[in-house]
Amino acid sequence: MTAKSNPVTKGSKSRILLFNTMGRKLEKFVPIEKGVVRMYSCGPTVYSYPHMGNMFAYIFVDLLRRTLEYNKYRVISVRNITDVGHLTSQADAGEDKMEREAQKEHKTAYEIAKFYEDAFFRYCDALNCLRPAVSPRATEHINEMVSLVGELERKGYTYRIDDGIYYDSSKFRDYGALTGMNFEQLNHYLIFGERVETVPGKKHVTDFALWKFSPKDAKRQMEWDSPWGVGFPGWHIECSAMSMKYLGETFDIHTGGVDHIPIHHTNEIAQSEGATGKKFVNYWMHNEFVLVDGKKMAKSAGNFFTLDDLLKKGYAWRDIRYLLISVHYRSQPNITDRSLEGARGAVKRLSDFITRLGNAESMKPDDKEAKRAIKEAKDSFIRSINTDLNMPEALKAVFMMVNTVNKLIDRKGLSKRGAKAVLKALLSFDSVLGLRLDEFADMAKGRLDPVVEKLIKLRKEARKNGNYALADEIRKRLKDEYGIEVEDTGNGEVIKRA
Ligand SMILES: [Zn+2]
Structure with missing residues (x-):
């Protein structure tokens, strides 16, 4: 049902309160453009199947969008696909998740990305999450990222080390505001609390890669030329470049998991506002982690579900x-x-x-x-x-x-x-x-899809003719493709929605 045909809200627009991580309080939602909401959600890094914690984030985004549409807003939603640049560490150390998985599975990084992107959409569709208007891939927006890094360089936010071009976080006023910590507190927290791995030559632990150089001794599958040398974009610059491309330099809502607050989103703000001099996002919203049997879900704990x-x-x-x-x-x-x-x-x-x-x-x-x-x-x-x-x-x-x-x-x-x-x-x-x-x-009301009705009839005939293998095959197809369960009872078959 679309919001337009929604009988409940006809004629009235109620007040919406959202919890803004920036400032940590409930705020009345007022969009920049009347009647329209522009929102960006950090999408998946497509190197493995999404787990249930990932899916909780997309269910949250789906509920948010549906709620706004219920209130008769037109929602323009963008959710990226990270298919390069996300390293095994949240910060700048470790390997590229895509390239590592490609080696493990003996495929190309592009094959890995396509395979898990498809799996991701299949999962979202299966849970009836509405698809965003745009799902931009990082590898298709390298030019936008390079020009954003160039702008930051012109404005004096960057420095070069052996490993790449880095953002000097001490130069951005209010760096870390999203965390509620100041610059020193956040540095201390990342070193002693999160224990992030750092890269030799970085001036502060909060500094981060905008453009990483390809290793000198090995060829990467995903790499591009740039004014600074061959390499690939940092993970954070992807979201700044793609969100601003599709939603403008300032937009309404940005979502993600709570784990994105201290590094990824803090850095998105520093990059975007550093480059444009304008406020990046009005409402930051973050979902929590998922527990399995009361414990945080983790591959190592063996409670990792898809x-x-x-x-x-x-x-x-x-x-x-x-x-x-x-x-x-x-x-x-x-x-x-x-x-x-x-x-x-x-x-x-x-x-x-x-x-x-x-x-x-x-x-x-x-x-x-x-x-x-x-x-x-x-x-x-x-x-x-x-x-x-x-x-x-x-x-x-x-x-x-x-x-x-x-x-x-x-x-x-x-x-x-x-x-x-x-x-x-x-x-x-x-x-x-x-x-x-x-x-x-x-x-x-007894209404069924005509194809489903036909399949049920075919199955009945197959059973009558003793072709149980075919009957079972049709039963499986009904369940897998149409979510219909057929049970044979003494009083004939019972049709149920699975
Ligand atoms: Zn992001």
Whole structure:
């Protein structure tokens, strides 16, 4: 459902409060251009499958965008693809993640990038995250990065060492403002707190590479000519160059994980504002880490999950999405079998409720109570999402309506019109939740995709003819491609949405 056809917000634009990491407080959201939001999100480094922590960041971005669209803003969203320059250390030491993976997998760095970029989009689509308007690749914006580094050089922010062109962070006023620390505190924190590896010749630990030179003794797969020598861009300059290219020198919202605050985003600000002399971003928003069984997810801890891992365990995409949207983006979702089961239960309650609405009928319909329940839920839902995406409260509002209407149906039923109004409200909430509840409504009405219907018929015939191998193959295809589960029972087949 688009925001335009959204029945709930027609005519009214409520106040939206967002938590701005810059200043660390809730602020009323006011876009630069009336009715339009320009937002940039740090995208994936495409050298491996995204893990669930990465996906939580993109679910957060999706909820933010859907919330803004629910409030009738036109959102122009950009999310980059980092396919070069991200080193194994957050700072400037270590190897390029892409080149390292290419060696490991005996492929070219470009093949690695394409493969994992495709996987990334597949994961986002599977969780029903809206695609951004633009997904620029770093390797296709080298010219923009080189000219930005050139501008910083002209303004006196850079110095050269053996390893590359570096940004002198001591020259930027307010360096580190996003962290709430001053220059000395942040340097101290990076050395003793984060223990970042440093590069010989750097003047301060907070200085960072704008352009790294290719090694003298080895040829890189991804390298370009520049006024300073053959090499490749630093990770941070990519986001400054691409965000400003597509959104302008100053734009509304920039998102990322909390781990980006002390280095990556702090450096994006220093580069962009150093070059333009203008404020870079008005609202900085950061999502938290994901926990698995109560512990921070890490490859070394053996609790590192991808979306495929969870799907293979038998959870449906809706269960996983529900779990990730049910936690506030500034707290840490805990992925456990129990929390996933809980999410599955909540999705089932919604699907059962929609089926029940389809069957609701009464001789003495009294829709007043239903109308009141809808109004209360809508008010609370909008207030919640517009208060820094308070999804736990928003979901509470949804279930408050579900419970009230369920009781109403138990007591005296509901007219067809009343049921329709409740469903309409639920589907409008779903334009933010993104659970594709309309598919449950279609199922309740017995409407199926014609291709799905044909496949079900073919499967039935195959079974009748004893061709069980074909029947199983069709069953698998229905599940994998269409999310439809077919169960054979004593009373014939039962069709369910997986
Ligand atoms: Zn970035």
